[in-house]
Amino acid sequence: MTKEEKYSLAKWAVNHALKNGAQNAKVNIYDSQNSSVKVRAEKIDKLEQSTQSGLSISLYVDKKYSAHSTNRLNNKNELKRFIENAIEGTKFLAEDEFRTLPEPHLYFKGNEKDLSTFDNGFLSLNPQEKVNAVFNIEKEVLGKDDRIISVTASYYDGMSSSVMVTSNGFEGDRANTYYSLNASVSVKGDDARPESYWTESAIFNDQLKKEGIGEIALKRALKKIGQTKIESDKMTMIVENRLASRSLSPLISALNGSAIQQKNSFLVDELGNKIGSDKLTLIDDPFIISGRGSRLFDGEGLALKKRTIFEKGVLKSYYIDTYYGKKLKMDPTSGSTTNLVMTPGKRTMEEMIATLDRGILITGFNGGNTNGTTGDYSYGIDGFLIEKGKIVKPVSEMNITGNMKQLWMNLTEVGNDVYKNSSWRMPSLMFKDIDFSGI
């Protein structure tokens, strides 16, 4: 579908809802194309290609609310009945005074700012080039070490575009492209068969790093051979930059309007309070050019702003959407993250390791969870033991356990090595006094 066709269908659906008993409606029309190539044992293991499209509609009927989606878009009569029946069904629900579309003055009003999130060359890519890139990654690894058991290399690309129309005046569209190359390598250890992987990704194909991916995955897998658990102890922990978002995620979940209003957050009534150490400064920046999370408006159509979430450990802002904003009597800020940027420190991860007397560098998480209500966490980990500034051996089959508030108060240093392959741009992080359990 062209953008114009999407707008036309979206407006038609909104109008059909209004004509059949809804007082307000929001409609999204979206489509996407994806392809992937996976290579194993010098053969193409899997070739996948797909296109998909759909319509989703949120209905506001006599102060009642429901939302529906379908991928059957070809038959207008069927879509008409789909919307009409959805409206009829909504009438059996209870009223919810808080459920409304956003105030129109908060909507994004189209401007020409280009966040550069779409590669116009997507459709003209040569399929053979994709395949060649994957085989090249495999070649970097095959035969390089006797301990290699299996090498898988893969390529993935995707293009998605959508338009959104609401009955109180919002119209907006966006489009994104995405490319990634990955390698996963398994090697023979004593009993275990450690594996590691490495990924590069980009919004523009000509910015996708195509070399070295296999080599890094192999190097990381080989370093894991001989992993053991060590004695339980309280130690310093360094979390590698590409995993740092895993540590941050429970903190961000606790800022969500729904969690706050439902008392399922350990950060209820903490706005303005010190939650983390001075090292914790975090900005939500929707406008980074070609940022993975860059956008001009959110899922409700709210115009986005650059805002500070934590400043030197002090909580500055929650993630509040229109619905929970009304329930909490707070102004909506947008209910979801865009690009989260942690203010980096001065030293590299290697420099942090070099000055550490004893601790663990975490390079993998394995399961675990955080109790969102209390902040209590416990996660499986693997990584490396550091002694006197040096990595001495690989460790695994251990847990870290504690409370999120304490964890962020114990943030002692932030690296200068921001990981940019993600919408959450995090450097490596160092925390003191972490409870590790092993033997």
Place this chain on the structure above:
Amino acid sequence: MNLNRRNFIKTSTAAAAGTMILPPFLQSYQNIQNSTDVNNYMDHFEVTTELMQKVISEAMSKGGNYADLFFEHKISNSLGLEDGKVNKAYSNVDYGVGIRVLKGDQTGYAYSETIDATSMLNAARMAANIANNPKQFSLNTVNVKAPADYYKISQKWENVSVKDKVPFVQKINDKVFELDKKVIKAKAFLWDETSYVLFYNSEGTLSYDYRPLVSFGAVCTMQRGDQIENTFSGRSYRKGFEWLSNDLVNTLAKDVVDKTNILFDATKPKAGEMPVVLGAGSSGILLHEAIGHTFEADFNRKKTSIFSDKMGKKVAENFINIIDDGTLENNRGAINIDDEGNEVKKTYLVKDGVLNSYIHDRISAQHYNVEPTGSGRRESFRYIPLPRMRSTYMEAGPHTREEIFENVDYGIYVDNFTNGQVKIGAGDFTFFVKSGYLIEKGKLTQPIKDINIIGNGPRALADISMAADDYLADNGLWTCGKDGQSIPVTMGLPTVLIKKLTVGGTNV
């Protein structure tokens, strides 16, 4: 996009997108629920055997040696309650056909959301590209394979009005508040799903299935002084509307309130290795993570699983029998036919302590030259089938629960979990304990909560030293994730003792 082989399981605490309303276009089709006439399924998807044969021929035209078509129409409905009222509903309709071509163990895959000749032939041409040795293929055989009948229902979800479902969701909320004055918030949900499946392959096998699925549950938040705790409880089956009852409402409400109450006095144990007693039922998560994923044959044929060279070897005590079973009546993990048209079986993974079978899909069964186990499953027509678990459980053992406790001087007892994960190659698995107890001198003492347990699959399996005679199935909302695909599963376990696992906790 995601190469990470973290295979995980979780219970859903929030209603997934799903719906409430009978999708109108269904009304234009015949009522084919529990129909044993494959023609009704072909009519449903508006296809004929001639058209399907043409598509298969196109899929095979580049020299593939096998092709299949997986038609699916899935209707999901969900009702949600928050702050005392059933005030939100979601629905989703997903419809399409997946076309797969195999050449040896290589896979070409494409799908179409439009089921007509042009769209299907286009998708078939894309999938065909996995092979590059063009040859003629023509198919004119049709062998109808009747599916099993593991989930009989009487009131199908498409016929149930929102009006009739709402009261159950409301009642569970009201019951939760009635049971305990400490309750400050509750959420409740009812999620139903109906899938129509039609399958045809290049061997001429034609089959079909009608898959109902329902999940019902509540989240309860309670406050005591300044302390707030919350927990989730839910059940899921392949059952119809007749399953909902006031008894079920009362059972779930009591369960979620009881489980939340335990948390107020719970603490963290000390960190380190210790004996772990797994309570009967949901502790089956141990089997899912420690053993189940690593027994999936795709990991083994690629030799990336820690169990790759253990077939026929002794991996556990003699009294241990571990099963993966897709045939349990009305079970969330049951399937009448797998997503590759194969008969679904009860598969002994470990028999009398010896590794007896992997979990196979078509590719791996051929690789190992064994009968398929009926474990080829996919999230939807958008995905290729993979070897997946269904219901994974251990048969009752020779000991009693009392004998097991008598054997523990200091350790923990756990019986409520939220999620788990495994690293296939290292064999390290984890599961997150929502609540449990310390065991001191054979007695349950201090409640514990929110800790991760980590172990190593082969060692943990060998370390199961006792199993009780109290087998219990768990019918929670377990969803298993692998390679980006989520599917419903279940599990079960008798009370067992594992000599030692590493328990998350504090260091004094």
